[in-house]
Amino acid sequence: MKGLLAVFDNHFHLRQDGLFLEAVRRFQKEGGTCINLTNLPNYALPAEGYYTRIYEETIQMAKIIRRSTPVKVIVTLGPYPLDYFFFRDSGMDPLGKMQNGLEVLRPYLQSGEAVAIGEVGRPHFQVSEKEYEDGTRIIQEAMVLARDEGCPVVLHTEDLKCGDLEKLGDAARRIGLRQEMVVKHHSDPENLSCNVRILHSILATRTNVRKASESVKDFLLESDYVDDPQKPGKVIAPESVPRRAKMIMQENDDWERILHASFVDLPGKLYGIERIA
Numbered sequence: 001m002k003g004l005l006a007v008f009d010n011h012f013h014l015r016q017d018g019l020f021l022e023a024v025r026r027f028q029k030e031g032g033t034c035i036n037l038t039n040l041p042n043y044a045l046p047a048e049g050y051y052t053r054i055y056e057e058t059i060q061m062a063k064i065i066r067r068s069t070p071v072k073v074i075v076t077l078g079p080y081p082l083d084y085f086f087f088r089d090s091g092m093d094p095l096g097k098m099q100n101g102l103e104v105l106r107p108y109l110q111s112g113e114a115v116a117i118g119e120v121g122r123p124h125f126q127v128s129e130k131e132y133e134d135g136t137r138i139i140q141e142a143m144v145l146a147r148d149e150g151c152p153v154v155l156h157t158e159d160l161k162c163g164d165l166e167k168l169g170d171a172a173r174r175i176g177l178r179q180e181m182v183v184k185h186h187s188d189p190e191n192l193s194c195n196v197r198i199l200h201s202i203l204a205t206r207t208n209v210r211k212a213s214e215s216v217k218d219f220l221l222e223s224d225y226v227d228d229p230q231k232p233g234k235v236i237a238p239e240s241v242p243r244r245a246k247m248i249m250q251e252n253d254d255w256e257r258i259l260h261a262s263f264v265d266l267p268g269k270l271y272g273i274e275r276i277a
Contacts, residue, residue: 001031001245003256006072006277008033008263009241010201011119011154011185011222013040014061018227021064023238024071030242034072034276036267037062038119038154040226041080047090051079051101059113074275076116077105078142081123081135081156095134102138102145109149115271117142118154119185125158140171147177152270154183154201162194169196181270186224192217199266204244205236213252218261221245 001007009027012035014020027035039058046053055077062073079101087094108114120142122135139155146153155168169179179197187200189211201220202212212219223240237243245263249255267276 001242001249003249004031004245004259004263006033006263006267007031007242007245007259008221008267008276009035009204009223009225010183010220010267011076011224012037012238013225014227015040015042015229016057016061018229019238020061020227021068023225023227024065024069026237026239027242028069028071030239031245032071032239032242034074034267035065036076036116036222036271037065037073038076039078039080040228041083041086043086047087047092047097050083050086050097051104055104055108055114059108062113072275074116074271075108075114076118076154077108077114078102078117078120078154079138080119081121081138084123084131084134095137098134098138099141102141106145106149109145109151114151115275116152116154116183117146118152118183119156120153121156122158124156124186139168140175143172143175143177143182146181147175152181152183153177154185156185159188160184160191162191162196165191165194165196165198169198172198183220183270185222187219189215189219192219199270203236204240206244206247209244209247210251213248213258218258218266220266221262 039054065073079098084094087097121139142153182198192215201222204221221241225238226235
């Protein structure tokens with residue numbers, strides 16, 4: 001896209017039995033240059049050895065994309081919140097299995113095959129007190145891992161208000177992780193008014209992007225594209241972020257500031273500029 005060093009989608013899911021490379025090429029055709037590929041749950045797999053299989057498949061897809069397209073790829077791996085119910089229904093200790101999912105992840109961070117932890121946290125719907133507490137514990141342990149490995153952590157939670165974000169920021173501070181290394185996935189544009197240093201990744205709908213662009217605070221953009229062949233209309237399209245970038249250019253006089261922050265400055269500081277642009 002003319003005038004932009006990168007057009008970066010901060011949250012992108014793929015499956016080899018989905019659109020896969022077609023989705024990536026649609027993103028590229030609209031001007032997209034880099035995606036953050038995040039592992040997608042697949043509960044058709046056996047529960048035993050689940051994380052090794054999921055992580056390896058995600059790493060392999062990233063390699064195929066790099067070989068087959070000019071699109072850059074970074075990889076985020078982690079135990080997804082709804083894995084909890086998958087393991088519980090399989091007769092296993094769900095918290096223990098998800099904690100193991102964090103440990104299985106460590107070598108991928110150390111090798112550089114993955115550059116962030118996520119999306120981890122709590123389900124976005126109401127759960128029992130025990131399930132909520134276990135999800136919070138996974139957030140805390142993921143923050144410890146992020147601190148130890150010097151990488152970001154991407155959080156999946158219920159909708160949060162400013163006070164909730166402040167609590168997450170305080171938790172990161174106590175652990176020794178900089179708040180700027182915490183990313184709230186699927187953040188509400190209204191959260192940009194909160195007095196926290198946690199980063200906000202905004203779903204790239206027209207309404208969200210227009211609201212976010214009114215803020216003086218910088219934000220990341222994501223499609224949260226889910227490459228599910230059984231639910232093709234589940235999420236916004238894979239080319240949504242580059243399309244919203246064009247919309248920002250058309251509707252905002254300071255579009256260069258907004259897009260440089262979303263596509264270069266923030267992701268560059270989080271993941272390494274050489275990986276993004």
